[in-house]
Amino acid sequence: MQMLHIVxxxxxxxxxxxxxLRMAKPGSTILLIEDGIYAVTKGNKAESAIREAMKTVSISALWPDLEARGMQDAVIDGVKQVDYSGxxxxxxxxSSVMSWL
Amino acid sequence: MKFGILVNEGPYTHQASDTAYQFCKAALEKGHEIDRVFFYHDGVNNATKLTEPPQDDRNIVQRWSKLAEEHGVDLVVCVAAALRRGIVDDNLAAGFRISGLGQLVESGIRSDRLVTFGD
Amino acid sequence: MTESTGGIDMEDEASGTIKKFAFINRKAPYGTVYALEALEVVLISAAFDQDVSLVFADDGVYQLKKGQATKAVGMKNFSPTYRALEGYDIEKLYVEKESMEARGLTADDLVVDVEVLGAAELADLLEEQDVVLSF
Structure with a gap:
């Protein structure tokens, strides 16, 4: 079990x-929520950093937030989408959770 | 599993309070326990019963109160942060109580995970 | 990682458990209240005899800058409090090297003695924690 980082x-x-991204260890998970979800959308300036990070960490995004912002069809392949239950x-x-406020 | 929740932003301005609520609701539906929701910084503004949102908007304060009523969730408002912002027992919504910051640390100690929602 | 505490009586549990708490300060002082109110949580945590680490990263490094003088803005200068933390047995203070350098600061610019760690070392430290609070 490793850390969950929430952005x-x-x-x-x-x-x-x-x-x-600088402090997430390989094997950990980064979950994008709220305005953080823009990072996992195609063409965003962060796309290359996300693609690079996906080689070592798991990237997830909260789909209610993607959908609320009309970005549900623009998600980078390989990003896991979760609802609140997920x-x-x-x-x-x-193992523990950190919200990057 | 037992979750502690920290809410650091007030209602309506920031989504933090909404996300925290949706998280709590989902966790309870899955059979987890919410040990406590602690309101800090501007998060203490979630506790005022003077809130009157337009009818077509969600009532964030009442939603928390209902969670306390239906699931026995302990809603704790930090006293120092509350006094700074004019939240006192007289304007506290149902289900909330005002207490010290130690309640946050205590929740961190006895919960399996402490999840923060803020700006 | 502390064992799951489910099912045990809560009074016993809270009094006997020592967890690793990390407080991550990532915001500059005065512009917002977070730095001050984070410090208040840190001081309270000392009363619970937990294993507390304080991390300053990103703009949080500015909280420790020497020479803060707040008279003209009319706010309370809380930077001396960082020097008082030792008296509360809070002695593990870390500053992220990358953040400090990106702000043109060195350890000599800071009001307290800190351990300067690179991002990779801080990542290890974070991974060891039971409770991580970021302000």
Missing amino acids: NKSPLDRSTLDSA FVDLVADS
Whole structure:
């Protein structure tokens, strides 16, 4: 079991995603929620960083937040989409959880 | 599993309170336990019964109260943060109580996971 | 990682358990209240005899900058409190090297003695924690 990192900021607004990527160990999971979901959409400036990160960490995104923002059809392949129930599972299955506020 | 929840932002301005609520609801539906929801920083504004959102909007405060009523979730508002922002017993919504920051640390100790929602 | 505490009486559980708590400070002081209110949580945690680490990363490093003088903005200067943490047995203070360097700061610019760790070392430290609170 490894850590779950939660990021809720747009990568173009704040550097939160960069920090989480810098400190997420291989095997851990990063979950994008709220405005954080823009990071896992095609053509976003963060796409290359996300694709690179996916080689070592698992990337998930909260689909209610993707859908609310009209980004549900733009998700990068390989990103796992979870609902709130899946969010709970990710927390339960982690060793600990950190929200990158 | 037992979850502790920390809410750091007020209702309506930031989605944190909504996400925290949806998380709690999903966790309870899956048979998990919510040990406590602790409200800190502007999160204490989730506890005022003076809130009156338009009829077509969700009532965030009442939603928390209902969670407390139906599932016995302990809703704790940080006293220092609350006093700074004018939240007192007189305007506290049902199900909330005001207590010290130690309640947050305690929840971190006795929960299996502490999940923070904020800005 | 502490064993799951489910099922045990809560009073006994809370009094006997020592968990690893990490408080991650990522925001600059004064512009928002987070740095100050994070410090208040840290001080309270000392009363619970937990294994507490304090991490300063990103703009959180600015919280420790020497020479803060808040008279003109009319706010309370809380930076001396970081020097008082030792008296509360909170002695594990870490600053992320990358964040410090990106802000043109060195350990000499900070109000307290800290251990400077690279991102990879901090990642290891985070992974060891039971409870991680980021402000």
